[in-house]
Amino acid sequence: MNKSDLRKIYLQKRLSLSQVEWKSKSHEIVEHLKISELVRSSQTILSYCSFRQEPDLSELLTLPKIWGLPRCVDQSLFWHVAGNLRSGKFGIQEPDPDSPQINVSEVDLILVPCVMCDRKGYRLGYGGGFYDRLFSQPEWREKKAIGILFDFAVVDEFAIDEWDQPLNAICTESGLYSQLNH
Numbered sequence: 432m433n434k435s436d437l438r439k440i441y442l443q444k445r446l447s448l449s450q451v452e453w454k455s456k457s458h459e460i461v462e463h464l465k466i467s468e469l470v471r472s473s474q475t476i477l478s479y480c481s482f483r484q485e486p487d488l489s490e491l492l493t494l495p496k497i498w499g500l501p502r503c504v505d506q507s508l509f510w511h512v513a514g515n516l517r518s519g520k521f522g523i524q525e526p527d528p529d530s531p532q533i534n535v536s537e538v539d540l541i542l543v544p545c546v547m548c549d550r551k552g553y554r555l556g557y558g559g560g561f562y563d564r565l566f567s568q569p570e571w572r573e574k575k576a577i578g579i580l581f582d583f584a585v586v587d588e589f590a591i592d593e594w595d596q597p598l599n600a601i602c603t604e605s606g607l608y609s610q611l612n613h
């Protein structure tokens with residue numbers, strides 16, 4: 432199956448979760464992340480604003496860290512300190528462009544939203560290539576990244592492209608998995 436068909440199927444599955452399931456599974460993901468060494472040892476963490484029933488990490492953003500959120504500017508992601516939000520491209524909540532920018536050198540960890548991924552940590556997103564382009568840059572490629580998604584969206588394997596970079600770990604409601612054996 433091609434990426435576009437997989438994307439449709441998994442987005443549909445996610446949207447079919449009830450609000451109660453979505454909230455409780457999101458809460459479990461937040462609890463796994465809170466106690467993880469990767470999060471505990473990080474000072475500056477990049478996250479995202481939940482869109483189309485992506486796992487909601489807003490509870491995690493109450494931890495005393497520097498939290499960054501993405502803003503789509505043309506084909507790139509700009510990262511700003513989480514503060515006032517506004518509706519941006521695609522209707523996703525984005526940080527205010529006046530909020531301080533986060534430089535790549537400060538980033539300790541990236542929480543990456545996934546439509547689906549495989550057990551090696553290869554991910555599928557919305558198809559904009561934003562994270563793929565980000566991780567194609569050498570200074571970003573070395574950053575620790577955790578894919579965030581629900582259990583039903585983790586598969587054994589799917590057809591990947593040459594630009595896809597594997598994540599260091601994935602976190603679902605059943606746990607944080609960092610032994611991905613790429």
Ligand SMILES: Nc1nc2c(c(=O)[nH]1)N(C=O)[C@@H](CNc1ccc(C(=O)N[C@@H](CCC(=O)O)C(=O)O)cc1)CN2
Binds near residue numbers: 502523544559560
């Ligand atoms: N919460 C969240 N924020 C995020 C991302 C994300 O995956 N999740 N992104 C991660 O990259 C960026 C936004 N990327 C997006 C890329 C495409 C579409 C989108 O709606 N695409 C159309 C199809 C467009 C086309 O055909 O080219 C669609 O799905 O209908 C939405 C967001 C930055 N912010």
Ligand SMILES: Nc1ncnc2c1ncn2[C@@H]1O[C@H](COP(=O)(O)OP(=O)(O)OP(=O)(O)O)[C@@H](O)[C@H]1O
Binds near residue numbers: 556560562563
């Ligand atoms: N390193 C790159 N340089 C230039 N273009 C790229 C790169 N990586 C991906 N792209 C472009 O982005 C498009 C989308 O890629 P893909 O379907 O893998 O996105 P995705 O991983 O689902 O999206 P996202 O990264 O936004 O979550 C591809 O068609 C490709 O043209």
